[in-house]
Amino acid sequence: MSTALPLRVLFLVAALAVIATPRTVRAQTPPAANACRTCHASLTDARLATPANVFAQQDIHRESGFGCVDCHGGDATAADKARAHEAARGFKGVPAGQVQIATCARCHSDAELMRRFSPRQRVDQSAEYVTSVHGKRLATGDTQVATCASCHGAHGIRLVKDAKSPVFPTNVAATCGACHASQTHMARYKLTNGSPLPTNQLAEYQRSVHYAALTTGNDLSAPTCNDCHGNHGAAPPGIGSVANVCGTCHAVFSQKFATSVHQQIFDKGCVECHSNHAVMKPSDEMLGTDAHAICTTCHNGKDDKGAVAADAMRGGIERLKTALDRSGALVARLRNAGIETGAEELALGEARVHLTLARTEMHTFDPGHVEPVIAEGLKTVANVESAGARGVAELQYRRRGLALSLGAILLVVVALAMKIRQLDRTLR
Amino acid sequence: MVQRVVDWVDERVDLSGLRHFIAEKGVPVHTQKIWYYLGGMTMFLLAVQIFTGILLLLYYRPSATEAYESVQFIVTRVPFGWLIRNIHSWSANLLMAAAFAHFFSVFLLKSYRKPRELTWLTGILLLFLMLGFGFSGYLLPWNEVSFFATKVGTGIAGAVPIGGKFFLRLLRGGDDVTGATLSRFYGLHVAVLPALTTVLVAVHLLLVQRQGMSVPLSVERRVKAGEPLRQMPFFPHYVLRDVLTWYVAIAIVAALAAFYPWELGKKADSFAAVPPGIRPEWYFLAMFHTLKLVPSHVLGFEGEHLGVVGFGIAALFLVFVPFLDRRSNRGENSPVFTVLALLGLTYLVTFTIIGHYAR
Numbered sequence: 001m002s003t004a005l006p007l008r009v010l011f012l013v014a015a016l017a018v019i020a021t022p023r024t025v026r027a028q029t030p031p032a033a034n035a036c037r038t039c040h041a042s043l044t045d046a047r048l049a050t051p052a053n054v055f056a057q058q059d060i061h062r063e064s065g066f067g068c069v070d071c072h073g074g075d076a077t078a079a080d081k082a083r084a085h086e087a088a089r090g091f092k093g094v095p096a097g098q099v100q101i102a103t104c105a106r107c108h109s110d111a112e113l114m115r116r117f118s119p120r121q122r123v124d125q126s127a128e129y130v131t132s133v134h135g136k137r138l139a140t141g142d143t144q145v146a147t148c149a150s151c152h153g154a155h156g157i158r159l160v161k162d163a164k165s166p167v168f169p170t171n172v173a174a175t176c177g178a179c180h181a182s183q184t185h186m187a188r189y190k191l192t193n194g195s196p197l198p199t200n201q202l203a204e205y206q207r208s209v210h211y212a213a214l215t216t217g218n219d220l221s222a223p224t225c226n227d228c229h230g231n232h233g234a235a236p237p238g239i240g241s242v243a244n245v246c247g248t249c250h251a252v253f254s255q256k257f258a259t260s261v262h263q264q265i266f267d268k269g270c271v272e273c274h275s276n277h278a279v280m281k282p283s284d285e286m287l288g289t290d291a292h293a294i295c296t297t298c299h300n301g302k303d304d305k306g307a308v309a310a311d312a313m314r315g316g317i318e319r320l321k322t323a324l325d326r327s328g329a330l331v332a333r334l335r336n337a338g339i340e341t342g343a344e345e346l347a348l349g350e351a352r353v354h355l356t357l358a359r360t361e362m363h364t365f366d367p368g369h370v371e372p373v374i375a376e377g378l379k380t381v382a383n384v385e386s387a388g389a390r391g392v393a394e395l396q397y398r399r400r401g402l403a404l405s406l407g408a409i410l411l412v413v414v415a416l417a418m419k420i421r422q423l424d425r426t427l428r
Numbered sequence: 429m430v431q432r433v434v435d436w437v438d439e440r441v442d443l444s445g446l447r448h449f450i451a452e453k454g455v456p457v458h459t460q461k462i463w464y465y466l467g468g469m470t471m472f473l474l475a476v477q478i479f480t481g482i483l484l485l486l487y488y489r490p491s492a493t494e495a496y497e498s499v500q501f502i503v504t505r506v507p508f509g510w511l512i513r514n515i516h517s518w519s520a521n522l523l524m525a526a527a528f529a530h531f532f533s534v535f536l537l538k539s540y541r542k543p544r545e546l547t548w549l550t551g552i553l554l555l556f557l558m559l560g561f562g563f564s565g566y567l568l569p570w571n572e573v574s575f576f577a578t579k580v581g582t583g584i585a586g587a588v589p590i591g592g593k594f595f596l597r598l599l600r601g602g603d604d605v606t607g608a609t610l611s612r613f614y615g616l617h618v619a620v621l622p623a624l625t626t627v628l629v630a631v632h633l634l635l636v637q638r639q640g641m642s643v644p645l646s647v648e649r650r651v652k653a654g655e656p657l658r659q660m661p662f663f664p665h666y667v668l669r670d671v672l673t674w675y676v677a678i679a680i681v682a683a684l685a686a687f688y689p690w691e692l693g694k695k696a697d698s699f700a701a702v703p704p705g706i707r708p709e710w711y712f713l714a715m716f717h718t719l720k721l722v723p724s725h726v727l728g729f730e731g732e733h734l735g736v737v738g739f740g741i742a743a744l745f746l747v748f749v750p751f752l753d754r755r756s757n758r759g760e761n762s763p764v765f766t767v768l769a770l771l772g773l774t775y776l777v778t779f780t781i782i783g784h785y786a787r
Contacts, residue, residue, distance in 0.1 A: 337689075338510070338514070338686075338687075338688075338689025340500060340503045340504040340510070340692065342500060342504075342692075343504075398510075398511075398686055399686065401686075402682060402683065402686040402687075405679075405682055406679055406682065406683065409675050409676075409678065409679045409682075410679070412675055413672055413675050413676060413679075416668055416671060416672040416675070417672060419668060420665070420668050420669060420672065423664065423665050423668070424660075424665070427660060427661075427665065
């Protein structure tokens with residue numbers, strides 16, 4: 001407490017100094033002269049030369065007309081190093097920690113300014129950052145936490161929609177993992193109960209259905225770290241709000257779960273059954289009291305109401321699946337035999353929708369909600385099967401008709417052949 | 429009863445000339461006489477097409493919103509509609525096969541030589557009309573495959589160097605394949621092409637009856653040397669043989685219709701992505717695959733334009749074959765045209781097979 005206060009005051013002063021610096025924004029017009037780049041590019045020290053070279057290649061700020069002095073201060077027109085780096089000319093060197101946040105926020109939190117470059121871009125990043133775990137720790141003086149440049153880069157910054165940007169959806173996990181998967185980096189952090197902070201989140205996420213959808217499925221809307229944790233306001237979702245996080249995308253499941261008995265019991269909401277980072281593709285085997293069923297974690301025995309309910313719901317789903325497989329095979333057989341099955345295929349599609357609905361209703365954990373949906377699906381399948389039986393009868397009728405016709409044609413052909421032979425004999 | 433009807437007609441319209449013609453008409457008998465049946469077979473399959481086509485017309489609706497559904501109705505709800513539609517589809521393919529076989533047999537036997545130039549000319553035009561029937565009929569069910577194949581096909585027609593754009597718009601009824609294209613193809617399929625076909629078939633048959641069957645050059649030379657030409661009476665000897673082959677053909681068509689029904693597929697959707705494996709009917713495959721193989725630019729010309737012009741020249745050559753092959757007109761062997769016919773046949777068969785298996 002005694003050391004934190006002076007540090008906070010120091011950061012506040014630094015931030016105020018940055019904010020008070022007169023703006024040198026020259027939007028969309030390249031700087032007239034850039035002595036910074038001329039000098040830095042020729043330096044042999046890579047630490048000093050590389051940023052200038054990278055900034056000169058592809059950087060959204062440079063392309064929008066911003067120069068080195070807009071972040072670093074100083075005088076880009078001065079020919080000698082001393083004048084260019086004069087504190088009186090606003091030179092502040094490498095912005096780090098709170099200074100970096102304030103440097104970026106100077107433009108990115110200015111709605112009027114941002115409107116000129118990207119009217120739809122949010123301007124609350126720095127406000128969100130203050131609420132993040134990163135921001136809170138930075139405020140306590142922890143300079144190892146992520147700041148703007150940790151994720152976006154400092155020089156060579158690209159738009160978020162640029163596939164090469166470290167914060168493009170497919171790159172986010174690796175960017176977060178650079179720190180969070182590093183045991184060395186995370187060693188200094190502990191959970192509230194004093195245990196070490198896990199570093200397996202990236203490895204677990206990479207096994208998940210979400211990661212597969214994002215990378216192999218090319219679905220950029222599939223969730224990555226920031227979709228659940230937030231980006232600028234990054235923090236672990238609190239217990240109790242997990243269902244809300246998952247419900248952002250899985251809205252119907254979330255609604256069903258909210259009405260269930262488990263809503264009150266499950267501390268971690270959806271995570272209790274589906275895990276968090278390693279979310280696997282759900283299967284019907286998760287439900288019931290089989291060896292692979294998750295319900296058995298809490299529900300066991302014939303007298304357990306939960307086990308009975310789980311078995312009832314699983315049984316209904318399996319009945320509908322079996323009926324769908326059977327009628328699907330029948331319809332496929334008829335289609336291959338040339339019977340038009342468009343209406344039956346449509347009905348089968350409807351029955352499959354009922355299977356999906358049953359799997360959704362299951363999240364109420366109430367067989368009373370699942371059974372009517374299953375019954376409706378089975379009724380549709382029964383109609384398909386009776387239409388299929390008519391199709392089989394029609395097929396047999398066609399085959400019999402063909403056999404009779406071919407028999408009749410064969411008789412005529414034989415008769416004609418005999419007549420021709422007879423005529424040929426008389427011709428000779 | 430039949431005799432009484434004939435007598436009744438004879439009394440009013442003198443049938444003696446016709447009776448005499450039938451009684452006197454003979455068909456040459458030689459080792460190559462089997463090829464004579466291909467003309468009759470093509471004719472019979474065309475009759476099947478007309479008959480089943482008229483039945484389909486009773487229910488078919490030529491609009492983008494109703495065409496697919498009406499065909500679906502025909503094959504599911506109309507009694508024996510499935511049979512009629514499948515016979516129409518299969519018979520169309522067998523008709524094309526018979527027409528090509530008839531064309532190559534006539535070409536190789538040099539039956540086009542004097543005095544049968546006009547018979548050849550009408551036959552070639554009928555072959556082109558049959559291809560037109562196939563192309564226009566393919567779109568009528570308005571399913572996904574036919575929609576995109578027509579898009580590709582009319583696109584090729586649009587590659588004609590002079591007037592191609594106009595021709596494309598004329599065929600499509602606009603810049604793209606739409607309901608307007610379907611209306612046009614329907615009109616072509618059930619009115620324009622049948623009218624032209626009726627006239628040409630009438631002339632073709634009249635010429636065949638008037639000039640009699642052509643005989644191979646070797647047989648003709650032996651006849652000129654004084655050897656008698658063996659013949660069989662047209663009626664009933666030849667007619668019964670013809671009828672026998674027709675029965676076999678209808679048995680094959682019925683079996684194909686029952687065991688290998690023509691798929692209706694999905695309804696055409698102009699906004700859907702082009703499904704993989706889009707290709708035209710087999711009788712256009714050789715041409716389609718050739719155009720795929722032609723480089724995009726050849727000697728400064730667009731490859732597709734050159735390909736289309738090439739096919740145009742080949743078609744024109746076929747029309748004028750009787751006038752170009754002077755040796756066979758003199759009764760001499762004509763090996764150059766035999767080789768050309770064999771090359772054409774090899775090309776069509778090879779490219780059709782390659783085109784079928786090409787991705």
